[in-house]
Amino acid sequence: xxxxxxxxxxxxxxxxxxxxxxxxxxxxxxxxxxxxxxxxxxxxxxxxxxxxxxxxxxxxxxxxxxxxxxxxxxxxxxxxxxxxxxxxxxxxxxxxxxxxxxxxxxxxxxxxxxxxxxxxxxxxxxxxxxxxxxxxxxxxxxxxxxxxxxxxxxxxxxxxxxxxxxxxxxxxxxxxxxxxxxxxxxxxxxxxxxxxxxxxxxxxxxxxxxxxxxxxxxxxxxxxxxxxxxxxxxxxxxxxxxxxxxxxxxxxxxxxxxxxxxxxxxxxxxxxxxxxxxxxxxxxxxxxxxxxxxxxxxxxxx
Amino acid sequence: xxxxxxxxxxxxxxxxxxxxxxxxxxxxxxxxxxxxxxxxxxxxxxxxxxxxxxxxxxxxxxxxxxxxxxxxxxxxxxxxxxxxxxxxxxxxxxxxxxxxxxxxxxxxxxxxxxxxxxxxxxxxxxxxxxxxxxxxxxxxxxxxxxxxxxxxxxxxxxxxxxxxxxxxxxxxxxxxxxxxxxxxxxxxxxxxxxxxxxxxxxxxxxxxxxxxxxxxxxxxxxxxxxxxxxxxxxxxxxxxxxxxxxxxxxxxxxxxxxxxxxxxxxxxxxxxxxxxxxxxxxxxxxxxxxxxxxxxxxxxxxxxxxxxxxxxx
Numbered sequence: 195x196x197x198x199x200x201x202x203x204x205x206x207x208x209x210x211x212x213x214x215x216x217x218x219x220x221x222x223x224x225x226x227x228x229x230x231x232x233x234x235x236x237x238x239x240x241x242x243x244x245x246x247x248x249x250x251x252x253x254x255x256x257x258x259x260x261x262x263x264x265x266x267x268x269x270x271x272x273x274x275x276x277x278x279x280x281x282x283x284x285x286x287x288x289x290x291x292x293x294x295x296x297x298x299x300x301x302x303x304x305x306x307x308x309x310x311x312x313x314x315x316x317x318x319x320x321x322x323x324x325x326x327x328x329x330x331x332x333x334x335x336x337x338x339x340x341x342x343x344x345x346x347x348x349x350x351x352x353x354x355x356x357x358x359x360x361x362x363x364x365x366x367x368x369x370x371x372x373x374x375x376x377x378x379x380x381x382x383x384x385x386x387x388x389x390x391x392x393x394x395x396x397x398x399x400x401x402x403x404x405x406x407x408x409x410x411x412x413x414x415x416x417x418x419x420x421x422x423x424x425x426x427x428x429x430x431x432x433x434x435x436x437x438x439x440x441x442x443x444x445x446x447x448x449x450x451x452x453x454x455x456x457x458x459x460x461x462x463x464x465x466x467x468x469x470x471x472x473x474x475x476x477x478x479x480x481x482x483x484x485x486x487x488x489x490x491x492x493x494x495x496x
Numbered sequence: 497x498x499x500x501x502x503x504x505x506x507x508x509x510x511x512x513x514x515x516x517x518x519x520x521x522x523x524x525x526x527x528x529x530x531x532x533x534x535x536x537x538x539x540x541x542x543x544x545x546x547x548x549x550x551x552x553x554x555x556x557x558x559x560x561x562x563x564x565x566x567x568x569x570x571x572x573x574x575x576x577x578x579x580x581x582x583x584x585x586x587x588x589x590x591x592x593x594x595x596x597x598x599x600x601x602x603x604x605x606x607x608x609x610x611x612x613x614x615x616x617x618x619x620x621x622x623x624x625x626x627x628x629x630x631x632x633x634x635x636x637x638x639x640x641x642x643x644x645x646x647x648x649x650x651x652x653x654x655x656x657x658x659x660x661x662x663x664x665x666x667x668x669x670x671x672x673x674x675x676x677x678x679x680x681x682x683x684x685x686x687x688x689x690x691x692x693x694x695x696x697x698x699x700x701x702x703x704x705x706x707x708x709x710x711x712x713x714x715x716x717x718x719x720x721x722x723x724x725x726x727x728x729x730x731x732x733x734x735x736x737x738x739x740x741x742x743x744x745x746x747x748x749x750x751x752x753x754x755x756x757x758x759x760x761x762x763x764x765x766x767x768x769x770x771x772x773x774x775x776x777x778x779x780x781x782x783x784x785x786x787x788x789x790x791x792x793x794x795x796x797x798x799x800x801x802x803x804x805x806x807x808x809x
Binding site: 327331335 | 521522524525526527528529531532533535536538539540541542543544545546547549560605608609611612613617619620621622623624625626627628629630631632633634635637638639641642643647648650653678682686687689690704709710711735742743747764765768769774777778781782785789792
């Protein structure tokens with residue numbers, strides 16, 4: 195034993211040393227990932243002049259919530275928030291329903307036409323009509339300025355459907371389904387009474403994926419919902435985060451300094467980032483183990 | 497238990513039933529598929545059929561199927577557009593550099609994190625690394641604009657400079673790629689971690705008794721196990737090489753960085769949605785898709801020679 199251990203030390207670093215190096219690397223990577231978010235959080239509650247002067251690298255200076263107050267003083271933000279919540283809830287329910295409705299039949303091995311139907315869906319993962327033909331069809335089906343333009347065209351998430359189908363195939367005990375059918379339950383009853391309750395873990399994953407996608411989406415809304423009243427939060431933030439920054443930098447080059455108004459805009463930028471990112475950042479750690487398992491179910495069997 | 501086994505036997509016999517009998521007992525399953533199939537036909541397949549407007553002169557009054565055929569007119573116009581070469585070059589280079597930088601990082605991170613022996617710490621690292629994936633591109637680009645601002649931006653504060661990074665076309669690719677890694681490298685480790693979690697712990701014990709160092713355990717146990725997954729991910733990435741992320745380029749593009757940020761997908765959007773040149777935009781988009789398909793087939797051929805046990809789809 196002793197000699198072998200020595201040989202190991204000769205060949206490379208000892209386990210303890212490499213463990214320490216590993217932990218240091220991981221801490222450094224975590225810092226790189228988390229610090230930008232932390233900095234924004236600190237800056238959002240600090241005096242903007244101190245942020246500008248670089249005094250808020252670690253802790254807030256002159257704690258204030260005026261950025262958040264100013265943010266919500268603007269009606270469009272509150273409206274965007276409500277719109278985003280509405281779209282996220284309806285979109286998530288609809289998407290998960292579509293994924294389930296498609297995934298279950300395709301998980302039944304002897305369903306006639308199963309292979310054809312699978313290919314029918316999978317093709318759309320790799321080929322599509324592209325931006326304009328899709329836009330024109332959405333327009334022809336009367337969905338411009340209609341909330342359902344966000345849900346119907348992309349409603350059938352094929353990647354998610356494959357994950358759920360794999361879960362149905364591998365993780366639902368066949369005996370239970372078969373026993374129910376012997377007892378005279380129809381396919382639909384089996385699905386609702388047995389398969390759905392047994393698939394809560396994968397459903398949690400699908401709910402999170404859909405929620406994140408709808409909460410963060412703005413491109414679909416930008417194309418299909420041109421009306422200001424219907425804009426979801428990220429699209430409203432575009433005016434603050436993307437458009438105003440151009441005008442702010444222009445202003446700084448002209449006057450050579452920031453006016454009070456510009457300072458307020460900067461504060462609003464920080465607080466709007468926190469407000470938009472917070473809901474998903476608070477939710478995901480609770481379902482982390484589910485989506486990690488979800489990937490395991492969908493992982494390639496090497 | 498024995499009842500369910502008997503049930504299984506009955507069902508097995510049942511699966512030998514004639515197709516028409518099976519169709520009758522499965523009608524509910526087809527009904528379930530109805531809405532997803534209809535949506536897919538209407539919003540995926542009909543638009544695919546609608547790509548033909550790339551060869552027509554689309555007029556709203558005549559519709560997608562009735563406008564005049566014009567052959568390759570729009571493609572010729574694109575290839576003679578002044579920025580055509582620049583756009584193709586920018587698209588390819590931005591994608592290629594992104595792939596080169598972003599592809600290996602999740603693999604390295606997964607291999608390292610997998611070696612962590614304190615489970616609580618391991619979970620914490622993973623949780624933190626996933627975080628940026630859950631943030632909207634809009635918000636990430638907002639953060640980038642703040643951090644890169646010439647006055648009071650984080651990067652300039654740290655470096656003690658006042659460079660307007662978003663006006664420098666030489667900085668654009670670095671900004672795009674670095675922020676992409678920040679946002680998605682952590683998320684990218686999940687698929688690899690899932691594969692590594694399946695490795696039998698006895699391999700590690702045996703290796704440890706034989707005195708293998710951490711590096712040797714990664715090199716000889718973990719890495720070979722990951723190869724099929726790596727190949728699959730590579731095929732998928734190359735297949736979407738030309739699908740350079742529209743959102744981020746669109747949100748970070750300024751008049752001054754266009755020399756490197758002018759890409760096909762943004763052009764397709766501007767020509768199609770903003771200028772309503774439907775046929776022209778579709779033609780440019782179709783060209784983009786064709787390049788993608790060629791790349792996908794090529795890579796699939798190459799990698800299937802390298803590793804036989806990885807099949808596509």
